[in-house]
Amino acid sequence: MTVLVxxxxxxxxxxxTQTASKKAFWRLLVIMFLFFLFVMLIVGRLATFAMxxxxxxxxxxxxxYVPKRGDIVDRNGExxxxxxxxxxxxxxxxxxxxxxxxxxxxxxxxxxxxESEKFLSKLQSDRSSYLRKRALPSQVKKVHAxxxxxxxxxREAERLYPQHDLAAxxxxxxxxxxxxxxxxxxxxxxxxxxxxxxSKPVELSIDSRVQAAxxxxxxxxxxxxxxxxxxxxxxxxNNGEIVAMSTLPSFNPxxxxxxxxxxxxxxxxxxxxxLSRQVNSVTNRVYELGSxxxxxxxxxxxxxxxxxxxxxxxxATKSVKIDGHKISDTHASHRWLNVPEALVHSSNIVTAxxxxxxxxxxxxxxxxxxxFNERPVVELGERAKPLWPKNWGRVTNMTVGYxxxxxxxxxxxxxxxxxxxxxxxxRPTTLLKRKKDExxxxxxxxxxxxxxxxxxxxxxxxxxxxxxxxxxxxYRVGGxxxxxEKPADGGYNKKLLVSTFAAAFPMDDPxxxxxxxxxxxxxxxxxxxxxxxxxxxxxxVKKLVPRIGPMLNIIPDEHRDVxxxxxxxxxxxxxx
Numbered sequence: 055m056t057v058l059v060x061x062x063x064x065x066x067x068x069x070x071t072q073t074a075s076k077k078a079f080w081r082l083l084v085i086m087f088l089f090f091l092f093v094m095l096i097v098g099r100l101a102t103f104a105m106x107x108x109x110x111x112x113x114x115x116x117x118x119y120v121p122k123r124g125d126i127v128d129r130n131g132e133x134x135x136x137x138x139x140x141x142x143x144x145x146x147x148x149x150x151x152x153x154x155x156x157x158x159x160x161x162x163x164x165x166x167x168x169e170s171e172k173f174l175s176k177l178q179s180d181r182s183s184y185l186r187k188r189a190l191p192s193q194v195k196k197v198h199a200x201x202x203x204x205x206x207x208x209r210e211a212e213r214l215y216p217q218h219d220l221a222a223x224x225x226x227x228x229x230x231x232x233x234x235x236x237x238x239x240x241x242x243x244x245x246x247x248x249x250x251x252x253s254k255p256v257e258l259s260i261d262s263r264v265q266a267a268x269x270x271x272x273x274x275x276x277x278x279x280x281x282x283x284x285x286x287x288x289x290x291x292n293n294g295e296i297v298a299m300s301t302l303p304s305f306n307p308x309x310x311x312x313x314x315x316x317x318x319x320x321x322x323x324x325x326x327x328x329l330s331r332q333v334n335s336v337t338n339r340v341y342e343l344g345s346x347x348x349x350x351x352x353x354x355x356x357x358x359x360x361x362x363x364x365x366x367x368x369x370a371t372k373s374v375k376i377d378g379h380k381i382s383d384t385h386a387s388h389r390w391l392n393v394p395e396a397l398v399h400s401s402n403i404v405t406a407x408x409x410x411x412x413x414x415x416x417x418x419x420x421x422x423x424x425x426f427n428e429r430p431v432v433e434l435g436e437r438a439k440p441l442w443p444k445n446w447g448r449v450t451n452m453t454v455g456y457x458x459x460x461x462x463x464x465x466x467x468x469x470x471x472x473x474x475x476x477x478x479x480x481r482p483t484t485l486l487k488r489k490k491d492e493x494x495x496x497x498x499x500x501x502x503x504x505x506x507x508x509x510x511x512x513x514x515x516x517x518x519x520x521x522x523x524x525x526x527x528x529y530r531v532g533g534x535x536x537x538x539e540k541p542a543d544g545g546y547n548k549k550l551l552v553s554t555f556a557a558a559f560p561m562d563d564p565x566x567x568x569x570x571x572x573x574x575x576x577x578x579x580x581x582x583x584x585x586x587x588x589x590x591x592x593x594x595v596k597k598l599v600p601r602i603g604p605m606l607n608i609i610p611d612e613h614r615d616v617x618x619x620x621x622x623x624x625x626x627x628x629x630x
Contacts, residue, residue, distance in 0.1 A: 122211040123232060124245065124252035126225065128262040129297075129487045131255075133216055135225055135239065135307075140212035141194045143186040147179055149204035154178060157202060161185065164196045188212060215307045221265050223334040224258070224299055224434075224485060227307035235310070236332060238485060241433050257487040259295035264288055267601040268298040272570065275594040276302060279553075279585075280576035285335035285464050286594070288602065289567045291472040291558060293488050294481040296432070297566065297606070299465075301335040338436040340461035341571070344538030344587075346556045347457035348405045349508055351412065352393060353474055354420040356504045360411045364393045365624055368404040379449050381406045384537075384586075394624045397511050398519030400535060402456045409455025414446055417454060423480060423499045424473060430465040431482040438463055457536060464554070468569045471556050475512070475532070475564040478505040513561040513616040518625060524555055524592035526599040528610025533557030533568075533595065535587035540574075550574050555591035559599055561616045565608060570594040 126135035150157070154177040162170035165186060176183050185205070189197070194207050213228045226237025234243035238258065245251050268286050276284045288298040305327045333339060355361040367390035373382040383401050396404035409417060421427065429437040441461035443450045453459040465483060473480045478500030488494070500508075512532030515521045520535045536554040539546035554571040558564045570591045575581070581589040603610060 121252065123213060123228070123247055124242075125255035126238060126242070126246070126258060127255045128258055128260050128265075129295075130261060130263075131257070132262045133255075134221060134258065134262065136214050136216065137211050138214060139209040141189045141191065142184060142208050142210050143189050143194065143197055144182065144206045144208055145176065145185050146182045146204050146206070147177055148182075150177060150202065151204070152200075152202055157200065160200060161197070164193055165189075217262060217266075218308065219304045219306045220262060220269065221260060221299070222304045222307050223301045223332075223336075223436075224260060225307055227310040236436065237334075237434060240435055259290075259297065259485055259487045260299070261297050261605065263605050264602045265298040265300065267598060267605075269300045269302065269304075271594050271598040271601070272300055272302055274597070275570070275572055275590065278578060278580040278593075279572050279590040280578050281572040281574055281590070283335070283573040285339075285569075285571045285573070287336050287464060287468045287567075287569045289468045289472055289483060289569075291476045291564045291567050292481075293494060294469070294472070294483045295488055296465075296483055296485050298602075299334075299336050299485075301333070303331055305331045334434065334436045335571075335573075336464045336569075337430050337432055337434055338438045338463070340438050340441055340463055341552050341554075342458055342461050342538040342541065343464070343467055343552070343554050343556075343571075344457040344536035345400045345402075345405075346467055346534050346536035346554050347455065347460075348397060348400065349474060349512060349534050350420065350424075350470060351405055351409050351417070351455040352397065352511070353500050353504050353508050354416055355408050355412045356507060357420075357501050358412055358416045360413075360416070361393060361408060364621065367392045368396065368407045370396070370401050370403045374403055374406055374452075376452070377447075377449050379453075381452065392624050394511060394514060394621050397515055397534070398625065400520050405456040406452035409452050410448065412451075412455070414448075414451045417451055418446070420499065421454075421460075423497065424466070424470045425480070426460070426462050426466055426470070430463050430469070432465060433485050440466065457538060464569045464571055467554070467556055468567050471533075471558055471567045471569075473499050474508050475505060475558045475561070475567070477502045509558075509561050509564065510616055510618045510621055512558065514618055514621060514625070516557075517618075520586075520588045521555065521557075521592055523588055524557055524595040526559070526596050526603075526610075528612045529599045529603055529608070530560040530562055530615055531557055531595065531599055532559070532561035532564075532616070533592075535592060537586040537588075551585050553585065553587035553590045555587050555595050557595045557599075559603070560608060560614075562614060566602075566606060568595055568598065570598070 121137040123137040125133055127133050155174060158170045158174035158177055161173045162168060173185060176185060197205060215225060224237055226239035227235055228239055229235050234240040242256055268288055272284050272286045283302055285301050287296060289296055311327060370391045371388050373380050381402055383403050387399055391401055391404050425431060426440055427442055429439050443459055450459050469483050478498055479496050480499045481494050481496045509532060512534060515534055516525050516531050521533050524531050524533055533556050538552050539548055540550040540552060552573055553575055557568045559566060572590045575585045575590040577583040577585040
């Protein structure tokens, strides 16, 4: 009997174990099935998301992180203009519960630049207002610690220019409504504010390192020459990219508060910026750029065949008198000069004779191909129209040949010199970084052989002529000085000069053009009390080139130079 009971108990235990196993098995199947459904649901959702909702969903997610206004960066990705969410401090006086005078004093302690009386007037007002338009997070923390529930801390978009006044005339600024004013901020306003395009920064052609060097050397030149201002540009001679462009004195786009006050040109900060400092002198002011035109006239004459032999001499023994006008040389040679000598010694007389032989039609064609009859080609809205001669007679043609009687912008001149040295091809200038393999509209102005000859002559001007003070060792700089008197009522003011040096380097394979201009230099001990370009503008180029050359992958080499051996005898004969 005992055996049967034990056997029955064992059978019950086996049955219970089998039942439990069956339950566990079915539970496992159910769990696996549910897990499988869950996985399939996720896979299906992902597939649907990828096929139908991916782009829109990404837009919804990413829009949170896209700035309200797009960034502007330089060619290397360095930020030049950026929008961030900044703190503001707002108060509703009707909700204040603490002592207003005490609160005003505490706010003054946090913001010492604002008097407590000004805070108190806002706290006692019946209207809500800003206590502070912009505040640092540390300041916001201190105000929050005051425990006043009537004070709020809204986040608002703020446009920042982290490089301060660097490239201010290129960038421009935005107004209180966030709309671009001046410069590329204005040109790119729709692009930078469009939700579909603002997520990707706009790349400019400028290099902030080169820009900083240009502004530094230009400022040094202005101070050392006692000039009232200056302008400069560094241009890629082969694709038209503007690598740097500056107008000084400048302004800070972070605080664009301009006042209609007289231009003082005091380079120290006085808290007020004259309205005139908004003007971009490289693109929006025109000047008679003087002798920098002479190489252009000679190049046109070589192309036209009116100058066939550089050894032929022209009479420079005395001034040229024609139709009641007299053309003279600043530093007269009182002898006959050939073309290389005329450029090296910057002879107005010889250049006028070459222009006379060239004729108005050929001169007009050359200047028109260079765009001197229209506003400079660049994206900016601030572009001045050249002053083209109304009555272009024989005398006008002769004076235009050496840069008088026609006014253009420094950017016109930079573009012309790029054309002169790059093989004779004109390419439009741009402030936007060129894309690889980008097709650029271009047209020929000078023959390639003429361009090669001009590279020799420009190098000789620096090595043996008026441009000696621009000769940076190892960089084979070439260029031309230009010192022009400013127009005045009924003539010219001999006391006011615009001194310019137009340069290119390295002249055996020109890569970059530099224009350095100082406005109204007074002449100081640093310039031996000279006001001409050879003493005022040329030294700027000499100091700038070694700074920017390595940045632009141009390494100095004192064992290389332009071969001018066939032209040197022409200068030697003059010296003999």
